[in-house]
Amino acid sequence: MFRPKSTLEQWRIFQAVVEYGGYAQAAEQLNKSQSALNHAVAKLQQTLGVALLEVRGRKAFLTEEGQVFLRRAKLLTQQMEELELLAHNIHQGWEAQLTLAVELVHPRPLLNRALQLYYPQSRATQLQLLDTVLTGSMEAISEGTADLVITGTVPRGHIGEPLTEITLLPVCHPQHPLASEPELNLDLLSHHLQIVIRDTGKQPKELGGWLKSDQRWTVNNFHEAIGIMLSGLGFAWVPLHLVEQLIAQGRLHRLNLLEHATRKFYTYLVQPNPGQLGPSGQKLLEALRESHRAEGSAVSHPVKAETGDAG
Structure with missing residues (x-):
């Protein structure tokens, strides 16, 4: 040595x-x-x-x-x-490491603003950010594998603080056959390729989203799904904040569904083990709250038990 x-x-x-x-x-x-x-x-x-x-x-x-x-x-x-x-x-009880699990649909600018607020107070705490989807987010809460979780679903027995409203809508490439249809029903969609986001849970379940297409391709994140659609393939339900500009530019097309044209739900901030959150975790918690208060996107009441799905 x-x-x-x-x-x-x-x-x-x-x-x-x-x-x-x-x-x-x-x-x-x-x-x-x-x-x-x-x-x-x-x-x-x-x-x-x-x-x-x-x-x-x-x-x-x-x-x-x-x-x-x-x-x-x-x-x-x-x-x-x-x-x-x-x-x-x-x-002094300051955590050496924290884990924050974030549902993939949650807007990253809001998260990044919170991290900017947290960093000067972090005292060199090592922060791990985990991207989670659906069951993966719920497992991070129920198994306590993360100190804080931003999720679209609050498991029974836990309390979630609403952060921001998410809007999912179906889109495809402007040259895709579905784009030329003036009105669409769900049966017609079932005959076309759907791009879906992989559930990160150890035992994934089809908890949310319309998943009745005869053919589905599964990808790791929304950016991969958007990239595939920009090449002219498939359709997908994606967060409005990720594709709003692409739709305005005419690079993606919003599908004209007769029913269920959009899906809305909230993301929630959950403390899996509130009594075990240390000083650094409390600083991160407050930074997340402040970031979303500044955006004016949060609602005032906490939610207990199960809520809407995360897409």
């Missing part, structure tokens, strides 16, 4: 001598004797076999090699500060 010959204190002193412009200045800032600093840097250079500093008059100047080592020394001291801060935070 590797054992370093130099010490962190030697690197800290070397960095201070450079930053403060000399041994005397650094000694005053570090509250150490100048001779102690001279000895530490001399010992460091002797150990490395590399000249880091050269003294001209009363000032110390970096050598070319010293410039390279200084950059690495700054990274070293920064990492040590972060390591000790992490230990301090954990000692």
Whole structure:
């Protein structure tokens, strides 16, 4: 196992001598004797076999090699500060890691705004973001595999805070045969290729969406589905916020269904284990709430038990 010959204190002193412009200045800032600093840097250079500093008059100047080592020394001291801060935070009950599961239909700009609010307060907590769909979102809640979950379905026994309304609508390519139909019924749709999003659950169930087509292709996310439709193949129910601009540009066509032309539901914020959410989790929770309040998209009342599906 590797054992370093130099010490962190030697690197800290070397960095201070450079930053403060000399041994005397650094000694005053570090509250150490100048001779102690001279000895530490001399010992460091002797150990490395590399000249880091050269003294001209009363000032110390970096050598070319010293410039390279200084950059690495700054990274070293920064990492040590972060390591000790992490230990301090954990000692205070601050989570080292959080997992946020997000239903794929949820608008990412709202999520990203929340992450911007959370980051300055995160204290180096490692955040894992999981994309989930349908049963996968429910499993993240029921199994407690995520600290916070944004879902389209609230399982029984849990409370969900409504975040934003989602509108799903059926679309296809403007040149697709379905696009030329002035009015469509669901029976006609069943004879055409439908693009659906894969349920991320370990035991996926067909919980929502119209899934009666004779032929279905399953993809991982809405962007893959949109890409396939832009090539002229299939139709899919997709969130309005993802395709509104493409429809306006004439690159995708909204299908004219006689019934069930749109599907609307809310996404909800759920705490699988509210009593176990630590300080960092609470900061993330508040950031998510604030982000959606700023958008003006949330409704005021929590929902318990099961709600609408997530598409």
